[in-house]
Amino acid sequence: MTYTIKEVSEKTNLSIYTLRFYDKQGLLPFVARNHSGYRIFTDGDLNLLKTICCLKDTGMKIKDIRTYINYVMAGPSTIKERKKLLLSHRQAVLAVQQKITENLAEIDYKLDIYGSTDATKIVTAEYDFVAAEKESNQLPNPYQAT
Amino acid sequence: MTYTIKEVSEKTNLSIYTLRFYDKQGLLPFVARNHSGYRIFTDGDLNLLKTICCLKDTGMKIKDIRTYINYVMAGPSTIKERKKLLLSHRQAVLAVQQKITENLAEIDYKLDIYGSTDATKIVTAEYDFVAAEKESNQLPNPYQAT
DNA sequence: TTAAACCCTCGACCGTACTCTATGGCAAGG
DNA sequence: CCTTGCCATAGAGTACGGTCGAGGGTTTAA
Structure with missing residues (x-):
């Protein structure tokens, strides 16, 4: 089974523009x-495109993808x-994940x-x-609290 | 206690440029x-700046911040x-978080x-x-596998 | 009082990742 | 054969979030 760019666009939720852009960026050298x-x-x-999306959606730069x-x-000689590349990316993703969790706690606190x-x-x-803090430093109160 | 922009820059890990940029974008109307x-x-x-970073780091657009x-x-009349804004953002963050978890599983699988x-x-x-798939569709094999 | 180290604004510039337009070739049905 | 709807490229444009340089005022401490 083979697919046109339009069909791939529908399957991946990447626009045709984006697919062509990725190709231009050297991300799709395997496409005939x-x-x-x-x-x-x-x-x-x-499948490979799915991997590309996986890396992109976790914040990897196009250059690194x-x-x-x-x-x-x-081939296998580059395993x-x-x-090494994926391990380093994994660490970056874990850091992002943790930061998001912390920030989410902050948002939930406010909520x-x-x-x-x-x-x-x-x-x-x-x-x-x-307001008291501003005043104690002789600064104007910028809030319009009613 | 008050702080200069440089001190704030050091405390927040935002560059002085970024702080001024945020001010220009209307994110810091409270600064005297x-x-x-x-x-x-x-x-x-x-504190408010910390909230701004929290929202920014979870992907909120400057406009929404x-x-x-x-x-x-x-003031309190806008609670x-x-x-509503934070709840909707919370949903977006949860979605991102889930996607990251899924993608991380994919990365771990490859690892x-x-x-x-x-x-x-x-x-x-x-x-x-x-390679067999490419051949069965009469397409050239783009891989240089050794 | 002067030099170093700050601070300011304005507007230009940058990097990233698209997104679209113009122009033109190919394919399949009526 | 011709129209409709794909496909292609090149290159311009957009959105976003900064980053920086020029030009100029301020503060501090020797």
């Missing part, structure tokens, strides 16, 4: 062409380099306040505090 | 100025809107293969498979 230059995707190509793809194109029955009271107290 | 136009940050300002900050500046004693064997088998 027919006699008139049309791209022909195979299922194997879709290209490096990975080039390793893949070069060590692939492993707890906003959702509480005392929300107005708490928020007003915060205003009073920062 | 001295008689010659220098920004003067208070501890309360640092500005909306949130404007709600904060307007409902703040809650398992690359780290296995059979790595070369497995990768070679994959090559054989995609």
